[in-house]
Amino acid sequence: MKLLRLRVEQVRQFREPVEVNGLEPGLNLFAGPNESGKSTLVRAIRAAFFERFKSSGVGDLQPWGDTSAAPGVELEFEWQGERWKLSKRFLRQKRCDLEIGGRHFSGEAAEEKLAELLGYQFPGKGASKAQHWGVPGLLWIEQGEGQELRAPVAHAGHYLKSALGEGLGDIASSAGDALIARVEAERAKLLTSTGRPTGEYAEVLRQHEDAVARLETFDRDIAAYRQQVDRLAELRRLQAEDAGRPWEAYRRQAVEARERLAEVQGWRQAREREAQALAHCIASQEHGRDRQAAFARQRQELEQRAGDRDLTRQRTAELRADSPRIEDRVRLAREDYRRAEARVAQARRQARRxxxxxxQERLAAEHERLEGDLARAREVQARLQSLRERLRGVQVDEAALKQLRSLDRTLAELDAVRQSAATRLAYEILPRQQIRAGDEILSGQGERLLLEPVELDIPGVGRLRIRPGGEDVADLARRRQQVRDRFDALLAGLGVRDLGQAEERARQARELGEEIRLDESRLAGLAPQGMEALSGRLDQAAQRRRAVSEALASLPPEEAGAAGAAPDEAIDEAGAERGLESARERLQAAELQAMRHEQALGLAEQAGRTAQAEWQRLQDAIQAPDRQQQEQDLAVRLAELKAQETALRQSLDELDRRIEAARPAVLEQDAQRLARAADTLAQAAEARREEAIRVQSGLEALGAHGLEEQRADQAREAEFIGRRLDELKRRAEALDLLLDLLRAGRQALTLRIQAPLQRHLNHYLQLLFPQARLDVDDDLLPERLVRAGAGGTLHEAVDGLSFGAREQMGLISRLAYADLLQEAGRPTLIILDDALVHSDHARLDGMKRVLFDAAQRHQVLLFTCHPDRWRDLGARVLEMDSLRTA
Structure with missing residues (x-):
């Protein structure tokens, strides 16, 4: 089968017709970016073959938003020397035409002819689904579906098996399968399908496991009994050693260690008292030395205070001498500031006026403008009221007018249909003869359209009754009358005599509406907040104008004052304010200097008084009568404290030597160790006594049960069950082996029947993996990939391969199916929509060899958005963008 031409129209993004011509008999590569229409072409081919032309479930073919579109597809292909042409249109103007040579098929007959040729089915109703697609569904791969093979093979299984020449179903009816079924039944009594024991075999196995478990329990109990006997002997030996109470000696040693530790603790307390006395002695010495230093600092400070007193007296005299100059500067600055302040006040009165x-002038102009706006607004408002009254008189309901237009078109269409469907009565009557047609007399020659039943009276002959157009004309007349009644009712509702008058009134209403909108815009410009607001603004302007006039009249006349300017002299307010600011700065500087002078003078006088008082205080303290005696007593006390410090240090050293020699930390550890050892020995002796009692009681209980006799009985029972288990196991293994042999024979028969398909699979696979083999199951599905690996031959389940590898095996399998179908004389066409996108570069190169080889026998349409990956495929490249410009 060779596809020659494809034409689509109004299919998804192809609103305008798009045609593909000149397809090669082998590889054809369609390249374009995403959303360029590749999948649309594939969908169009599928719809042409799979979808019934009458189906309403193909709305996805219409361009988005265009529910009136009628998707159409045309295909031309060659098969067995004949040219086939298929034309299908969906949803609107539904049809299906098929031409084969000079033969023509239409409708469902054409669709069934195609299904019979290509090997697929049509659904009973609704859109076509995967289970109906048969062979094309297997050979036409959709985006992302290349790895899915089970369902397509199942849907095309009948056609594939028939192509093998002998149905695989014949194998199941062979005589050998009856034996297989019998062996399977016998095996099923003993083993499950997965080889696990079941039935009597499982029950005997369970009994044997229980018997073995009971034997093991007896063995454990007997071993425990013997261990307890040994343990009791060991406990009695240890109790004999405990009779001497060895822990008492450890307790006495611990008490001695505690007594020695208490003696060392007394030495530690004595050392702490000596250390406190030494610290007190050192602190007393520090205090005495501090007092000696204080006496020396007082003498130095007396000399310093005398110098400070003299300096403060000199500084105070200088500051008092400078006071008159500073007071004069402040007085002059205040006079300048008062003059500048008066000048600024005069300038501000002039600026205010x-x-x-x-x-006043601005408000007068605004008042005049607002008066004009109010007058014009009142004129526009009056004109608006008049226009609105006129509009109410001619206004037409737009919905009713639209419906009236629609009914008028419907009447015209019905009249045209009636004219075409009416019976034409042509007559040619002899001179001086006439015929009566209803109420009309016909004579001479002419023609009349009969739209209603009419009776023709022919004098001397009889009467003819003519019913034009049968039921269709009468139905058209009734439909026209119904439409006319609705038309007349709408005219009456609108109060017009015909559609022209309604259109004229609508035109007048639109013109008046435009004038109203213009006047409303003018009124909004004149009075944006309404007439009342505009009138209020006019009143407010008049009030502000009167207030300004009154404020201007209330200003006092200008007089010459402290500023030194004439009454009519214009004073620059900014210059006056700058002068005032300059005078303020000078006054502030003079006042700040005076304040600082006063502060400095006060501080100097205070410092002088303080320096005199401090000098006098120190002088009195140094000249006190008992001062020398205090210094002498302090020197004697320091010598005594030094001797005491030496004696205390010697005593501390002696105590430290004694404590270190006694090693108190070791004594503490010995006391703890010996006490803990005594407690541990005592507790262990008590625990052994209690354990001996428990062990002896347990032995007495176990010895009464006769464990050895019970174990012998259980061993005999386990041996009997074991012999039965061996019998069933041998039978199960024999049946399992027999079933494997029978199935292997059946598989060999299946392989001989599947040999043609296996040959094609291996041919393609070895272009990708040399020396590899792809095994198939009874359903013709690829089951296992056998190939060479680093550690030897690998057997890999196809379902366990990576996504990309499963996609490659899926394509190879489809090409093998195509070879098989072609050998059986069936048509093939391979369509690949973005296939092998998950293949790496090395695998993709191998798959290109596979595709090129298959293209020698089949036509292949490959759609891709990665043309750079297929440049070396050796195929003609058809750019999708070129289809739109063709």
């Missing part, structure tokens, strides 16, 4: 005069 000028601002009020300007505001």
């Amino acid at each position: 000028a601002a009020l005069a300007a505001e």
Whole structure:
């Protein structure tokens, strides 16, 4: 089968017709980016073959948003020397036409002819699904479905098996299968399908396991009994050693260690008292030395205070001498500031008068403008009211007018249909003869359209009754009358005599509406907040104008004042304010200097008084009568404290030597160790006594049960069950072996029947993996990939391969199916939509060899959005963008 031409129209993104011509008999590569229409072409081919032309479930073919589109597909292909042409249109103007040579098939007959040729089925109703697609569903791979093979093979299984020449179902009816079934039944009594024991075999196995478990329990109990006997003897030996109470000696040693530790603790307390006395002695010495240093610092400080007193007296005299100059500077700065302040006040009064005069002029202009706006707004408002009244008189309901137009078109269409369906009565009557047609007299020659039943009275002959057009004309008349009644009712509802008057009134209403909108825009520009707001603004402007006039009149006349300017002299307010700011800065600087001078003078006087008082205090302290005696007593006390420090240090050293020699940490550890050893020995002796009692009681209980006799009985029972288990095991293994042999024979028969398919599979597979083999199961599905690996031959389940490898095996299997179908004389066409996208570069190169080889026998349409990956395929490349510009 060779596809020659493809044409699609109004299919998804192809609203305009798109045609593909000149397809090669082998490889054809369609390349384009995503959303360029590749999948649309594939969907169109599928729809042409799989979808019934009458199906309403193909709405996905229509361009988005265009529910009136009628998707159409045309295909031309060659098969067995004949040219086939298929034309299908869906949803609107549904049809299906098939031409084969000079023969023509239409409708369902054409569809069944195609299904019979290609090997697929049509659904009973609704859209076509995968289970109906048969052979094309197997050979046409959709995006992302290359690795899925089980369902397509199942749907095409009948056609594939028939192509083998002998149905695989014949194998199941052979005489050998009856034996296999019998062996399977016998095996099923003893083993499950997975080889696990069942039935009597499972029960005997369970009994044997229980008997063995009971034997093991007896063995454990007997071993435990013997261990307890040995343990009791050991405990009695240890109890004999405990009779001497060895822990008492450890307790006495621990008490001696505690007594020695208490003696060392007394030495430690004595050392702490000596250390406290030494610290007190050192602190007393530090205190005495601090007092000696304080006496020396007082003498130095007296000299320093005398110098400070003299300096403060000199500084105070200098500051008092400078006071008159600073006071004069402050007085002059205050006079300058008062003059500048008066000048600024006069300038501000002049600026206020000028601002009020300007505001008065602005308000007068605004008042005049608002008066004009209010007058024009009132004119526009009056015109608007008139226009709205006129609009109410001619306004037409747009929905009703639209319906009236639609009914008028419907009446025209019905009249045209009636004219075409009416009976034409042509007559040619002899001179001086006439015929009565209803109420009309016909004579001479002419023609009349009969739209209703009419009776023709022919004098001397009789009467003819003519019913034009049968039931269709009468139905058209009734439909026209119904439409006319609705038309007249709408005219009456609108209050017009015909559609023209309604259209005229609608035109007038639109013009008046436009004028109203223009006037409303003008009114909004004149009075955006309404007439009342505009009138209020006019009143507010008048009030502000009067207020400004009153404020201007209330200003006092200008007079010459402290500023030193004439009444009519114009004063620059900014310059006056700068002068005021400069005078303020000078005044602030003078006042700040005066304040700092006062502060410095006060501080100097205070410092002088403080320095005199400090000097006098130190002088009195140094000249005190008992001062020398205190210094002498302090020197004697320091010598005594030094001698005491030496004696305390010697005593501390002696105590440290004695404590270190006694090793108190070791004494503490010895006391703990010996006490713990005594407690441990005592507790262990008590535990052994209690354990001996328990062991002896347990032995007495076990000895009464006769464990040895019970074990012998259980061993005989286990031996009997074991012999039965061996019998059943040998039978199960024999049946399992027999079934494997029978199935192997059946598999050999299956392989001989599947040999043609296996040959094609191995041919393609070895282009990818040399010396590899792809085994198939009874359903013709690839089951196992056998190939050479680093550690030897690998047997891999196809379902366990990676996604990319399963996609490659799926394509190879489909090509083998195509070879098988071609040998059986069936047509093949292979369509690959973005196949092998998960293959690495090395595998892809191998798959290109596979595709090129298959293209020698089959036509292949390959659609891809990665044309750079297929440049070396040796195929003609058809760019999708070129289809739109063709």
